[in-house]
Amino acid sequence: MKDSLVTVARSLIFVAFALILCALVFQFAGYNAPLMLWAVADGAFLRSGAIEQSLRWALPLFITAVGVGISFRAGFFNIGAQGQFYVGAICAAFAAEALKGGPAFLVIPALIIAGTLGGAVWALWPGLLRLRSGTDEVITTLMGNFMAGLLLVYVTSGPLKDPSGSGQQASSRPLDEAYRISDSLGISPTIIAIGAAVGILMWLLVNRTAFGVLASLAGRNGTMVEWQGARLWKLGLSSFIISGALAGLAGTIEFMGPNGRIASGFLPAHGFTAILIALVANLSVIGTAAAAVFFGGLASAALYLPIMAGLPAAAIDIINAAIALFITARSKLVDQVLRLGGRPS
Amino acid sequence: MNEIIIAILRSGTPLIYVTLAGVIAQRAGVWNLGLEGLMIIGACATIVGIMLTNSIVAAILIAILICVLASVLLWFVIDRLKANPIIAGLGLTGLGLGGTALAVQSIFGSQASVTAPFGIPKLGPAFGAYGVLSIAVAAMPFFVFGMWVLLRRTRFGLRLAACGEHPFAARSVGANPSRMRLVALAIGGVLCAIGGAELAAGSLQFFAQGMTAGRGFMAFAAVIFGASHPVGATFAALFFAVVGALGIRAQLMFGDKIPHDLLQALPYLATVFGVWLSGKLRGGAKAASSFAELKDQ
Secondary structure, eight states: OHHHHHHHHHHHHHHHHHHHHHHHHHHHTTSOHHHHHHHHHIIIIISTTHHHHHHHHHHHHHHHHHHHHHHHHTTOOOOOHHHHHHHHHHHHHHHHHHTTTSOHHHHHHHHHHHHHHHHHHHHHHHHHHHHHHOOOHHHHHHHHHHHHHHHHHHHHHTTTBOTTSOSSSOBBOOOOGGGOSSOTTOOOHHHHHHHHHHHHHHHHHHHHSHHHHHHHHHHHOHHHHHHTTOOHHHHHHHHHHHHHHHHHHHHHHHIIIIISSOBTTOSTTHHHHHHHHHHHTTTOHHHHHHHHHHHHHHHHHTTTHHHHTOOOTHHHHHHHHHHHHHHTOOOHHHHHHTTOTTOOO | OHHHHHHHHHHHHHHHHHHHHHHHHHHTTOOOTTHHHHHHHHHHHHHHHHHHHSOHHHHHHHHHHHHHHHHHHHHIIIIISOOOHHHHHHHHHHHHHHHHHHHHHHHHSSOSEEEOSOOSOBOOGGGGGGGGSBHHHHHHHHHHHHHHHHHHSSHHHHHHHHHHHOHHHHHHTTOOHHHHHHHHHHHHHHHHHHHHHHHHHTTTOEEETTTTTTHHHHHHHHHHHTTTOHHHHHHHHHHHHHHHHHHHHHHHHHTTTSOHHHHTTHHHHHHHHHHHHHHHHHTSOOOOOOHHHHHHO
C-alpha cells in the first residue's frame, strides 16, 4: 500500500509540473495565473463544502478509472470509457422509462444493472474484435466514443426527449424523484456505498485472485501466460467487460444521482479524466482512489474558474491534457531528484 | 455525379493530408494519436492567421510553424522522456482541442466560431464544375506521389522504415532513429497544418470549436487500414470520405425515415470496419507498445 501511494505522490509531482506549466501559458495569454491556481485550490479543497463537492465528482470518476486500470493492466488500451459511460446512462434511462411506476426498491437495482450491462456491451464488441480478429482496440474504442456521443444526441432529442426542455441542450425527461439515489448535490450514502463496494471488490479481484494475477501477467507477456495454460482471450474479454461495466455504472450513477436526467454531450471529459486517474495511480486500485479525489477536486474547481479568474472552464481541459502529455514520461532525472533509486515502477 | 465527387474531394482532402502525416510517423515507428490535435491547431491557426495578417500564405505559414512546434513537443515527450506514445498523443489532442477553444475565446471574445473574409484560393472557372474546389485539393495528388517517392524510392525513406521496424539494425548502419523520428514528426506537422487549413479555409472559411470531430483519429485509422503505405492509406481515407458523402446523400433522401444523428455515425462505423478488415487480412494489427511493457522499462 505504501508503495502505491509513493507512486501516486511521484505522479502528482508531474501533475503539479503540468499545472505550473499551464499557469505560465495562461499568464502569457493574458489571464491572471496566480488567481487561477488559487481558484483551483480554493474551489477544490479549501472553500467550505468544497470537499463534498470534490467527492461528488471523485466517486463516479473513481469507478470508471478502476475499470480503465483493469483493462490497461491486462494490456488492452480500452480508451472508450466515455462511450461506455454514455451507453450505460442511456440504458439506465431507457430502463427507467420502461419500469416507470414500479416500487423503488426493485426499480433502483434494476436501473443500476441495466446501466452496468449497457456499458459492458459497449466494451464487449471492441473486445471481441480485438481478441477474435486482432482489430486494434485503440481505434475501435475511440470510434465507439463518437458513436455513443451521437447515440446520446439521438436519444435525448428523439425517443427520450423532454418536451418541456429548453432549446439550448436536448435532454431526457427527468427521472422520478423516488428513483433518484442522491439529490443534485450528488453525494449520498448509496453512492458512497457503491463506490466503496466497487473499490473493495476490484482490489480483491486484482490482488487476491488468480484472474488478477494472470491478467497483469498477460499485460506484460501474453505468450507466457498462454504457455502456462491460461486462456488469453478469456482474460482479455473479461477485462474489457469489467472496464465497460464500471464505466456504465458510473454513467448510471450520474444519471440517477446528481443529474437526474441525461443530456446530449453531458460530462464530455469524464472518460479522458478517468484514463488520467488510472495512469496517475499507476493502475493500482488504492492509488486510483487517491488520484480520483485530486482530479475530482480539479473537476469541481472547473466550475469556479470562470467566476474567480475569468478563465473559461476549458482551462481545466488544457490542464488535464498537459498532464496526459507528461504522465507516462519516465525521466531518470526526476527519479534521481526524488531519490527513488533505480527502480522506476 | 459531379456533385458527389466534389463533396468527396472536399471532405476527403483534409483527411488525406493528415493521413499522410500519420503514414510517415507510422513508418518511423510512432503511433501518432496527436493527429486530431495537430489538425485542429492547423485549422484554428489558419483562420486566426487570415484575420490577423490578411494573407492566406502568411496564415498557412503560421499554421505550419505552430504545428511543427507541437509535433516537436510530441517527439520530445515520446522520444526523450520515453512517454507512452498513445497517451502522449491523446494529451496533444486534448491540448489542441482545449487550446484552440481558449485561443479563440481570448482573441475574439466568447464566440463559438470565427468566420474569415476569404480562404484558400479556388481553382476557378477554367476547371468547370470543379472550379469551386480549392487549390489544396488539386495539390493533394502531388503530395501523395511525393510521399510515395520519399518513402519508397529514397535512401531517407528506406532508413526511416528501418528505424520504425528495427531501430537497432538501423543504428548499425549509421542511421539515428531518434533524429529520424523527429524529422518524420516534423514533416507530419507540416502536412497536418495543410490538412487543417484545407478543412477550415478550403470551402468553409470558418473555424468552430471541435470542428475536426474525430477526423484526425479517422486519418490514423486510415493509416492502419492502408497498411501505412501512402497510396493505400490515401485510398482508405477516400473510402471514409465516400461513406461520409453517401451518409449526407442518404440524409437528403431518407431523412424522415432514418434519424440523421445515426447516419452521421456512418464514417465512424466505416472506420471500425476498415480497421477490422485490415486486421483480418494481415493477421492482426501490429500491437502498440503495451502499457505494461512500458512499466518494465
